[in-house]
Amino acid sequence: MKNVLILGGGIAGVEAAIYYRKEGFSVELISDRSYLFIYPIAIWIPVGINTFENVAYPLEKLARKHRFTLTIDRVTAINGKDKTITLESGEVRKADHLVIATGSGKMKHVGLEHTLSICGAPEQTLLLKEKIDALIAQGSGKIAFGFGGNPNDPSTVRGGPGFELFFNLHHKLEQLGIRDRYEMTFFAPMPEPGARMGGKALSLLKMLFQKNKFDSRYGKKIAHFEEKGVVFEDGSRLESDLTMFIPAGDGHSFIKESDLPLNKAGFIQINEFCEIKGIEGWYAIGDASALEGPDWKAKQGHLAEVMARNAAHNSAIAFGLKDEDPKSYLEHLNILCVMDMGNGAGFIYRNNSRAIVIPMPIIGHWLKIAWGWYYKMSKMNYFPRIPGM
Known part of the structure; x- marks a missing residue:
């Protein structure tokens, strides 16, 4: 069985772990937190509509369900030439096949x-x-x-x-x-x-x-x-x-200090198939990566999940586990959100050809709450996955 090491236990990393398992890989996920924090529904914690416990989903549950190994540790260094990562515990790991899904750092003010x-x-x-x-x-x-x-x-x-x-x-x-x-x-x-x-x-x-x-x-x-x-x-x-205040994203210090190919902000340069440029078998997805595309492009959770699924699919092709065409994330570049307002929401969608806004008084708020339940249940395979969600 082919092995893959996934760095990051957020939306992108969890999706990658699930889909690499579906492609037949042995998966180890390394996260600095023991839970997946579902940021899209965290907006309700400060106003008392939701609880921290309901938003922080235990990674151990997901690991057991999808049969991947979970390691709680923090990445402190990455070496692309030697294909190694260094953990806060002091352990140095060799990683011939790696997916970086560590999210982004923050601009300092x-x-x-x-x-x-x-x-x-x-x-x-x-x-x-x-x-x-x-x-x-x-x-x-x-x-x-x-x-x-x-x-x-x-x-x-x-x-x-x-x-x-x-x-x-x-x-x-x-x-x-x-x-x-x-x-x-x-x-x-x-x-x-x-x-x-x-x-x-x-x-x-x-x-x-x-x-x-x-x-x-x-x-x-x-x-x-x-x-x-x-x-x-x-x-x-x-x-x-x-x-x-929400600072804009910036490259993590351990990534900026690495030998990986980076853009000016310190995000990892990839091709359209999520492969890190110049390092065979290494991928970057989600907020850790540098996106190509139109000026209005934005890093969002649904795109991170597409990138995770594509990385798993493309890795299976590279390892000879399937004979199909590779998948690009570029065709999925869009802005998609349900902007909640407490007493309703607005559905917003934009791509290269159109921009849509649909006001959803009252029901929009409850639809977004329902999405939070659906997200967790679908990740545990308790509820069928709806394409595009």
């Missing part, structure tokens, strides 16, 4: 410790809940949510979850009858955050901001964060009792 992120370390979702509960107990306050960019790789921007939590917090304050006591401001360095989703989605966001009386600070680069606010490069300041 001065004063970032004064912020919390819905897309950061999973524990920050609980800290956000504590902050929100304290702010509600306080009775009034100033709330600032935002996200940043990476000029070396714009595809690493992740603003959707920030908007979702922003709308959900607004909805929670409305339900409590205290929304008018809070100033809510969204900030971002780009002039039109959300523009990559298409003109219709951008118009919807603008309409919702006007309707809900949100303030905005767009087009100003962030200088640094302070305990009670955000300071911009033009010297202006946004006061805040709670600052939620």
